[in-house]
Amino acid sequence: MHHLQLTLAALWASAAAVSCLSYVPLAKKLSKTAQIYQPGSDDFNAAVLRWSNLSTPVANIVVVPGTENDVVETVKFANQHRLPFLAINGVHGSITTLGKMTSGIEIHMSQLSSIAVAKDGCTATIGGGVMSKNLTDALWAAGKQTVTGTCECVGYMGPGLGGGHGWLQGRYGLVSDQYVSMNVVLANGNLITVDEHSELFWAMKGAGHNFGIVTSITSKIYDIQHPNYAMETLIFSGDKVEAVYNLANEQWLTNGSSMPVDLVNWSYWYFDPTTDAEKPVIAMYLIQEGVQTVDAAHTTPFLQLGPITTQAVSGTYRDLAAWTGISLNSTPCAKTGNANPRFPIYLKSYNPTAQREVYDLFTQATTNASTPFSNALFMFEGYSQQGVKAIGQDATAFAYRADNLLVAPLLTYPPNGPAADAVASKLGNKMRQILFEGSGETSLNTYVNYAYGDETPVAWYGSEQWRQDRLSALKKDFDPAGQFSFYAPII
Incomplete structure (x- = not known):
């Protein structure tokens, strides 16, 4: 615990220099569709605008990845320069712990918005920036649906990382219960695929904000039974x-x-x-x-x-x-x-x-x-x-x-x-x-x-000690420096 506090303190202290940093080396490593928004621009202002203006995170630069690898490069760049980073998508993320990010890089996931229904019609692969309404509409056009958050302006991914309630949960379970696999960028910048064979899969379905940036998910989908x-x-x-x-x-x-x-x-x-x-x-x-x-x-x-x-x-x-x-x-x-x-x-x-x-x-x-x-x-x-x-x-x-x-x-x-x-x-x-x-x-x-x-x-x-112990152990394994600690941190 003491080590984590020291590490975060060092991160935040070093972040004071973020506004003076050159992002040219990062830009050169990003895809052609990626974007970097500088403070003062209309794009930057729109990207950092929050739904709730209470204890809000502060970003000095916004990176809009065009590919999953762009998230990898951004996290590695942030680590190289000891900068905090925060991935965002949609609205309604209002928890006051977000205000602990006082400077750093906002990773705006909006361009990772692909939705692909598998040939067998049983799953869909969904980009990390997809919004709930967009997913509902795209699946509906294919005669399919799945559990999403109820509100149209929230991202698909965010609610699921915390479990995720939805209109269809009585039939199929929570949003996260539909997940078959997910691509996750870890704190060290590695992109891994997490599924039922990974110990991290359990944690991502309910405490996922603490462990990585989800760049895409493969989810169960269903034929529309009751339109x-x-x-x-x-x-x-x-x-x-x-x-x-x-x-x-x-x-x-x-x-x-x-x-x-x-x-x-x-x-x-x-x-x-x-x-x-x-x-x-x-x-x-x-x-x-x-x-x-x-x-x-x-x-x-x-x-x-x-x-x-x-x-x-x-x-x-x-x-x-x-x-x-x-x-x-x-x-x-x-x-x-x-x-x-x-x-x-x-x-x-x-x-x-x-x-x-x-x-x-x-x-x-x-x-x-x-x-x-x-x-x-x-x-x-x-x-x-x-x-x-x-x-x-x-x-x-x-x-x-x-x-x-x-x-x-x-x-x-x-x-x-x-x-x-x-x-x-x-x-x-x-x-x-x-x-x-x-x-x-x-x-x-x-x-x-x-x-x-x-x-x-x-x-x-959850109040069960085994839950807290399991989450703490996974946190130590996958995010030992506590870089994913701005949203409802485990420790």
Whole structure:
């Protein structure tokens, strides 16, 4: 541990010279399609612009690889000059540990965007810069699909390195459960292929940010079985909090059960004065595959609670992101200059009493006339879990297959210095703590891809000692100097 801290300190200290460094030797080794963006240029500014402006990484130069070997050459160049480096793609990477990169090279993966379906139609090889929507659309055109993140503007790779939730996980498992092999550039600049025969494969599927830059992946793909989907949206007033989540428990989450395999239940809390001028509303989404209308067995009990409004829509799988407000054109995909911290927790079921306590706190935070958090969003993601739970708990570094719900407040606010950030941190952690105490669990389980940054490796990667020991041993073997330590570091 002490050795790692010294090594990182030396890296960061030496990085002060990065802006004076000549990148001509690197440029000569890169492919013709690679690009280097210098500070001050429009391309540079666009490449370093973050979705969340809270504790952001600082880059002095941006390299846009055109080939997998360009990533190799960039990492070797960075090592030669003792410079930090960080690969990025897509949006929503908001963890505060990224701010530990105070200078260095950003490796922008956007050009590694190839998608090739194998002749047998069972796998696809996907470039490290591919976006979730692009993959969904390309596979759809071939009559195929696979598990991706739900939001259209996130990269395909990033969510998978942390496990990766998606609409299809009830059928097939997590995003990372689809991985057959991956090409990875290690900290020393070596490009290796990792598959089930490699000890690193286990770690890449849940803690992959800590071990390398994935330049391409071969993933399982599937014939489209259920192209059509329906969704019922029910908007409730805040006085129905206990009733709504008690019913959700009764419908799906009692006696160790989980969502039906063809159903996803999401809900959002947000302040919408046009619907309720005093309190945040509860937007309940019931999403079902293979139907034109959501089954009355799911909708009728909620309708009987008396929602303010209801809306039914039907379409295809490709409509889901727009229906749930996370399409490319939706506000959560926009780079607005705001800080966007989240405070995630996994739950097995809802505690209606805790839901009420958190809702009241969320109400105070979003409706006060002087609040910076009026645009905050509370997210409750209830995916079907059959495909996730069919895979052994110890099969991958993702530790939370037994949990049914992914819950997180998203405290969108304009950055206004450390004091404002401290208020957001205190509020977000307080709401999460209420849910944790109400869960009856002994350890805080968090989703590393939504993490705020003040959680521990135990919260990110699992409380079992064998998990922590295995990850630490692999870290020592594959990244002894801790060069991949900017995103939720293991140690």
